[in-house]
Amino acid sequence: MLKKLPHTCPSCASPLRVKSLICGHCATEVSGEFELPILASIPLDDQQFILDFVKSSGSLKLMAESLKLSYPTVRNMLDDIIKRLEKSEKLSNSSKK
Amino acid sequence: MKKWLFNPFQYIAGMRALLIGWAIILVTAVIAFFSHAHFDGAIDIHFGASSPFISYFLEPIIDWACLIVTMYMLGRVASDSSVRFIDIAGTMALARWPLFLVAFLGFIPTPVIDPKASLDVLVSQALSPALITQGLLTLPFIVWFIALLYNAFSVSTNLKGSKAVWSFIGGLIIAEIISKVILSFAFKH
Numbered sequence: 222m223l224k225k226l227p228h229t230c231p232s233c234a235s236p237l238r239v240k241s242l243i244c245g246h247c248a249t250e251v252s253g254e255f256e257l258p259i260l261a262s263i264p265l266d267d268q269q270f271i272l273d274f275v276k277s278s279g280s281l282k283l284m285a286e287s288l289k290l291s292y293p294t295v296r297n298m299l300d301d302i303i304k305r306l307e308k309s310e311k312l313s314n315s316s317k318k
Numbered sequence: 319m320k321k322w323l324f325n326p327f328q329y330i331a332g333m334r335a336l337l338i339g340w341a342i343i344l345v346t347a348v349i350a351f352f353s354h355a356h357f358d359g360a361i362d363i364h365f366g367a368s369s370p371f372i373s374y375f376l377e378p379i380i381d382w383a384c385l386i387v388t389m390y391m392l393g394r395v396a397s398d399s400s401v402r403f404i405d406i407a408g409t410m411a412l413a414r415w416p417l418f419l420v421a422f423l424g425f426i427p428t429p430v431i432d433p434k435a436s437l438d439v440l441v442s443q444a445l446s447p448a449l450i451t452q453g454l455l456t457l458p459f460i461v462w463f464i465a466l467l468y469n470a471f472s473v474s475t476n477l478k479g480s481k482a483v484w485s486f487i488g489g490l491i492i493a494e495i496i497s498k499v500i501l502s503f504a505f506k507h
Contacts, residue, residue: 291331293405297476300399 228262236262236309236316262309267302274299324465327409327473336404339411343382346418347375353424357417358501360385360493361464363456365424366431373505378414380504384497385467386410388489393475396485401475409470416463423459426452464490 228237239255260268277283285295321328327335350356351374356364360381386407393401428448431440443449471489472482 289329291327291329291335291473293331293402293409293473293476294328297399297473300476 223265225265226257226261228257236313256313259306259309259313262313263302263305267305270298270302324462325469325473326412326466327470330408330412331405331473332402332408333404335408335412339382339408339414342415342418343378343411344375346414346421347371347378349418349421350374350424353421355421355424357381358498360497361460361467361490362494362498363417363420363460365426365428365452369505376504377501378417380500381493381497382411382414384493384500385489388493388496389471389474389486392485392489393471393477396481397475397477399476405474406470409474410467413463413466413470416459416466420456420459420463423452423455426455428452 229235230237237257239257241250241252242255243250260271273287274281274284277287281292281295281299285292288295330338351371354366354368356362356367356369356374357377358364362381386403389410390401390403390406393406426448429443429446431443435443467490468482468486471486472478475482475485477485
């Protein structure tokens with residue numbers, strides 16, 4: 222089962238930060254306070270869409286062909302992701318203040 | 319299946335939808351010529367009066383043109399996304415396909431209403447079972463047509479919720495008025 226990365230606090234809904242990281246090979250642990258990248262704060266489907274978009278050289282036409290969807294549908298998906306990213310950015314910036 | 323019936327625009331839009339839509343408009347005009355179905359307004363359908371073939375072809379073209387110009391302008395104003403004219407034109411042409419089926423309903427034999435007849439005769443003609451059946455059968459196709467138009471508008475403009483609904487209703491009313499005015503000048507019905 223693929224675990225979802227939580228990015229907001231279940232108690233107050235503020236953006237979560239990374240406290241520790243571990244090496245998958247030697248189990249060395251690094252502790253501190255790190256920010257999650259903005260891209261990690263959007264749903265997995267959206268992250269996959271962005272990956273596919275970059276791999277198709279930013280061509281919505283190619284994306285539409287590979288997803289078997291119409292051009293405006295794919296453009297709408299991208300526009301909606303942009304809105305979610307902007308919202309995450311605002312939330313992240315406001316939590317820093 | 320439901321998506322293909324009510325929102326095929328998720329899969330087909332732009333030039334491909336436009337070419338399919340134009341083919342549907344042309345075939346519908348041929349059937350309407352034989353069944354005497356008139357699309358005399360952006361969302362109007364009437365049966366009965368015989369006219370030259372060109373009017374059966376021009377009516378849906380004028381209706382479609384009024385719809386796409388109105389919806390494109392509203393989409394540009396209301397949407398934050400970029401709206402392509404070809405998407406509006408294509409999806410709105412493809413949305414006309416229920417009218418292809420409606421055109422066949424003109425073959426139902428109905429009494430010819432004579433406007434000069436007395437009120438009693440007019441009422442009995444208007445309440446004839448054939449005319450009521452024709453009207454009742456037409457209604458779901460009109461609802462389906464309007465649902466397709468709405469989804470065409472929503473997909474092409476990336477508008478959702480109340481903003482999409484009110485823009486669409488406004489656009490439909492404006493397109494209906496403009497198409498009625500143009501058609502009345504073009505054919506002097």
